[in-house]
Amino acid sequence: MGMGKTNGVSKHEIPSDIPAEAHPLSEEPSKIASNINYHAQFSPHFSPLKFEPEQAFYATAESARDRLIKQWNETYLHFHKSDPKQTYYLSMEYLQGRALTNAIGNLNIQDAYADALNKLGHQLEEIVEQEKDAALGNGGLGRLASCFLDSMATLNLPAWGYGLRYRYGLFKQRITKDGQTELPEDWLEKFSPWEIVRHDVVFPVRFFGHVQINPDGSREWVDGEVIQALAYDVPIPGYKTKNTISLRLWEAKACAEDFNLFQFNDGQYESSLQLHSSAQQICAVLYPGDTTENGKLLRLKQQFFLCSASLQDIIFRFKQRKDGNIPRQWSEFPSKVAVQLNDTHPTLAIPELMRLLMDNEGLGWDEAWDVTTRAIAYTNHTVLPEALEKWSQSVMWKLLPRHMEIITEIDKRFVEIVCSTRPDLEDKINSMSILDNNPQKPVVRMANLCVVSSHTVNGVAQLHSDILKADLFANYVSIWPTKFQNKTNGITPRRWLRFCNPELSNIITKWLRTDEWVTNLDLLVNLRKFADNEDLQSEWASAKMAKKQRLAKYILDVTGVSIDPNSLFDIQIKRIHEYKRQLLNILGAVYRYKKLKEMSPEDRAKTTPRTIMIGGKAFATYTNAIRIVKLVNDVGAVVNTDPEVNSYLKVVFVPNYNVSVAEVLIPGSELSQHISTAGMEASGTSNMKFSLNGCLIIGTLDGANVEIREEIGADNFFLFGATADEVPKLRKDRENGLFKPDPRFEEAKQFIRSGAFGTYDYNPLLESLESNTGYGRGDYFLVGHDFPSYMDAQAKVDEAYKDKKKWLKMSILSTAGSGKFSSDRTISQYAKEIWNIEACPVPFKRG
Numbered sequence: 145m146g147m148g149k150t151n152g153v154s155k156h157e158i159p160s161d162i163p164a165e166a167h168p169l170s171e172e173p174s175k176i177a178s179n180i181n182y183h184a185q186f187s188p189h190f191s192p193l194k195f196e197p198e199q200a201f202y203a204t205a206e207s208a209r210d211r212l213i214k215q216w217n218e219t220y221l222h223f224h225k226s227d228p229k230q231t232y233y234l235s236m237e238y239l240q241g242r243a244l245t246n247a248i249g250n251l252n253i254q255d256a257y258a259d260a261l262n263k264l265g266h267q268l269e270e271i272v273e274q275e276k277d278a279a280l281g282n283g284g285l286g287r288l289a290s291c292f293l294d295s296m297a298t299l300n301l302p303a304w305g306y307g308l309r310y311r312y313g314l315f316k317q318r319i320t321k322d323g324q325t326e327l328p329e330d331w332l333e334k335f336s337p338w339e340i341v342r343h344d345v346v347f348p349v350r351f352f353g354h355v356q357i358n359p360d361g362s363r364e365w366v367d368g369e370v371i372q373a374l375a376y377d378v379p380i381p382g383y384k385t386k387n388t389i390s391l392r393l394w395e396a397k398a399c400a401e402d403f404n405l406f407q408f409n410d411g412q413y414e415s416s417l418q419l420h421s422s423a424q425q426i427c428a429v430l431y432p433g434d435t436t437e438n439g440k441l442l443r444l445k446q447q448f449f450l451c452s453a454s455l456q457d458i459i460f461r462f463k464q465r466k467d468g469n470i471p472r473q474w475s476e477f478p479s480k481v482a483v484q485l486n487d488t489h490p491t492l493a494i495p496e497l498m499r500l501l502m503d504n505e506g507l508g509w510d511e512a513w514d515v516t517t518r519a520i521a522y523t524n525h526t527v528l529p530e531a532l533e534k535w536s537q538s539v540m541w542k543l544l545p546r547h548m549e550i551i552t553e554i555d556k557r558f559v560e561i562v563c564s565t566r567p568d569l570e571d572k573i574n575s576m577s578i579l580d581n582n583p584q585k586p587v588v589r590m591a592n593l594c595v596v597s598s599h600t601v602n603g604v605a606q607l608h609s610d611i612l613k614a615d616l617f618a619n620y621v622s623i624w625p626t627k628f629q630n631k632t633n634g635i636t637p638r639r640w641l642r643f644c645n646p647e648l649s650n651i652i653t654k655w656l657r658t659d660e661w662v663t664n665l666d667l668l669v670n671l672r673k674f675a676d677n678e679d680l681q682s683e684w685a686s687a688k689m690a691k692k693q694r695l696a697k698y699i700l701d702v703t704g705v706s707i708d709p710n711s712l713f714d715i716q717i718k719r720i721h722e723y724k725r726q727l728l729n730i731l732g733a734v735y736r737y738k739k740l741k742e743m744s745p746e747d748r749a750k751t752t753p754r755t756i757m758i759g760g761k762a763f764a765t766y767t768n769a770i771r772i773v774k775l776v777n778d779v780g781a782v783v784n785t786d787p788e789v790n791s792y793l794k795v796v797f798v799p800n801y802n803v804s805v806a807e808v809l810i811p812g813s814e815l816s817q818h819i820s821t822a823g824m825e826a827s828g829t830s831n832m833k834f835s836l837n838g839c840l841i842i843g844t845l846d847g848a849n850v851e852i853r854e855e856i857g858a859d860n861f862f863l864f865g866a867t868a869d870e871v872p873k874l875r876k877d878r879e880n881g882l883f884k885p886d887p888r889f890e891e892a893k894q895f896i897r898s899g900a901f902g903t904y905d906y907n908p909l910l911e912s913l914e915s916n917t918g919y920g921r922g923d924y925f926l927v928g929h930d931f932p933s934y935m936d937a938q939a940k941v942d943e944a945y946k947d948k949k950k951w952l953k954m955s956i957l958s959t960a961g962s963g964k965f966s967s968d969r970t971i972s973q974y975a976k977e978i979w980n981i982e983a984c985p986v987p988f989k990r991g
């Protein structure tokens with residue numbers, strides 16, 4: 145092997161017996177090695193003398209991409225000829241993470257690639273680490289979209305994703321002694337080997353301008369600024385199938401004509417490139433700050449850009465498919481197209497489809513409305529009022545004048561119909577209408593527009609869907625009782641077990657005597673009968689230990705803190721938000737630390753050693769979230785260096801939580817915390833990932849926790865806290881001064897106040913936990929109420945962990961009960977019950 149050369153050029157060089165030859169479809173390791181070499185030489189991005197891990201990654205990815213492109217072209221052609229009804233998933237976020245392991249894993253050529261890389265002097269494990277995460281999302285909603293794509297492809301469904309190609313994804317989090325700092329996440333710094341730019345797929349997207357009335361009375365949106373949407377396709381392979389679908393990401397650009405050469409030559413550089421810079425801003429970052437008017441306008445532009453480009457593309461394909469020469473009936477559109485809105489972010493798809501149908505295609509209102517409402521469905525992901533989007537009417541009129549006309553008309557017709565048919569709802573109509581015409585702050589309520597205009601509205605876990613029906617959308621339910629559905633979320637078992645935890649996967653395959661569970665996760669239930677089996681338990685324990693060791697190494701590398709793999713690994717990773725209650729976790733840790741300090745060494749030695757890991761990003765403008773990150777770090781700095789206690793407790797903040805970090809943390813975890821205030825977490829999906837990897841959950845009866853507990857059995861779940869029905873009364877009680885805090889809660893807060901974790905002023909954060917003290921909403925998230933039952937549940941965890949056999953059994957039962965939470969199940973239900981689409985598998989050809 146040509147490693148360790150000292151000629152100053154490269155430590156790695158490609159062995160001379162591996163020719164640089166194209167073998168794009170070979171499954172044979174030596175030919176794959178040649179194909180990788182071919183890409184290193186003939187698709188060069190670096191000096192040909194270099195073949196370090198980074199160069200090897202790009203050449204390997206390009207080699208795998210050859211195969212993806214073939215399948216992807218065949219899939220496109222097959223869909224084109226078969227002309228099935230197709231789903232288009234519109235989402236402002238996709239948290240794809242890394243793609244190499246997933247691509248070669250789904251193509252079922254992982255071992256051949258590992259061999260090929262060996263021949264080239266590299267290890268697959270090291271090469272995959274070179275890839276940057278595609279972090280075009282923020283949290284659960286974006287990762288759900290990515291899991292859904294994997295399932296759509298695996299189930300051979302005619303379905304595509306549409307999104308935006310942000311230049312910078314969600315920020316990179318750096319932790320210093322002052323807490324969090326945010327840095328740009330430059331996932332395209334070099335380039336992404338997975339995307340294929342489609343110079344043949346470009347659509348104009350207009351902003352601003354005005355509505356012109358033509359002599360025939362038709363309306364037309366004219367003038368303003370026109371930006372081009374250029375498609376970048378990311379091929380998404382299904383697992384062990386030929387189907388490879390597309391995630392189409394739009395990039396904004398200006399045309400050559402938009403460059404004012406005259407001005408440029410006159411030295412007016414900025415104004416000569418004005419439209420170019422305006423285009424660049426659109427896809428510059430995911431979630432541009434929206435505290436300023438400009439920021440709000442930019443975000444709205446992003447949303448419209450996604451909707452307009454995607455719908456023009458969908459309509460183009462609808463016309464072109466089958467026989468592009470025969471004009472299609474528009475009434476056929478809903479039997480060929482299903483559009484799913486991932487939350488309210490792509491709501492503008494509704495007025496945009498209406499506009500395209502009426503103004504471009506000449507349909508009348510009723511026909512356009514019928515087509516639109518039969519094609520579009522909406523998923524709600526949150527009941528938090530601040531997350532339900534509302535856009536200022538004046539900003540909307542300025543940016544999208546024709547759409548505002550259409551929205552106003554939709555609203556007018558809706559209100560008229562309700563008033564004439566449902567007098568009982570008359571006093572509710574102000575809250576049900578789409579336009580909120582409050583003169584102080586007139587806004588468009590996007591969720592209302594979605595509910596009124598979609599054929600189906602769904603929540604993402606049973607409890608959440610029930611809350612939507614009983615509460616947020618209750619008035620609409622009385623008009624359209626069958627419009628509302630539940631689709632409990634799911635996760636892809638490929639990424640979240642098969643590929644991130646091969647150790648456990650192999651054990652499962654061995655005991656089930658089949659690997660079919662990878663596409664039929666319900667089969668995991670068959671592990672139940674072996675839950676007491678000592679052989680399985682011991683294999684299970686060693687797989688977990690291997691993953692804990694890997695995690696301990698990771699933590700040491702990124703934080704410098706050494707953690708003991710024999711301690712209980714307890715993890716909470718998710719966006720930092722007060723409703724997710726990282727504060728409850730850290731207050732529990734503070735209390736634990738204080739008690740450990742007070743104990744005699746003998747008593748301390750009887751406790752269950754624990755490593756608490758917390759990770760997640762805090763929005764820069766969300767002050768309390770930023771303070772929580774600082775607190776966790778400050779507590780860790782004291783606890784981890786306290787020699788009396790640190791073999792019994794460690795507290796680690798895991799920096800820069802993202803998909804790849806989750807892939808290391810989840811398999812190595814034994815307990816995970818899903819402890820939101822009941823009724824506030826719509827579903828949660830990391831709970832499913834942990835449970836699938838045999839990790840036990842401490843949690844409230846919230847979101848999908850409820851269903852996980854049902855599936856794995858109440859005995860295997862550490863439950864605590866108020867239920868969703870109790871929450872409103874508890875909040876009232878607090879307002880009325882009826883809440884009596886538990887002494888342990890007071891003690892933990894007091895300990896922080898005493899300066900035990902440094903001099904930073906934590907008072908504002910702690911005040912948020914007091915009832916009605918003028919800071920915010922006065923323990924709105926009920927940390928104080930749930931603290932005692934949380935501590936009791938934690939004591940049960942400590943006890944249970946002492947009984948290794950019992951713990952292992954619970955762990956096996958967690959995995960065994962996780963079958964329901966496959967995104968394959970979720971997507972099959974969407975396909976049948978919302979989209980009405982069927983599988984369209986690309987046939988396997990001989991030879």
Ligand code: GLC
Pocket residue numbers: 283284285288525526604633825826827828829847
């Ligand atoms: C949002 C919700 C979360 C849910 C996810 C996917 O992020 O907050 O509860 O799991 O969407 O539906």
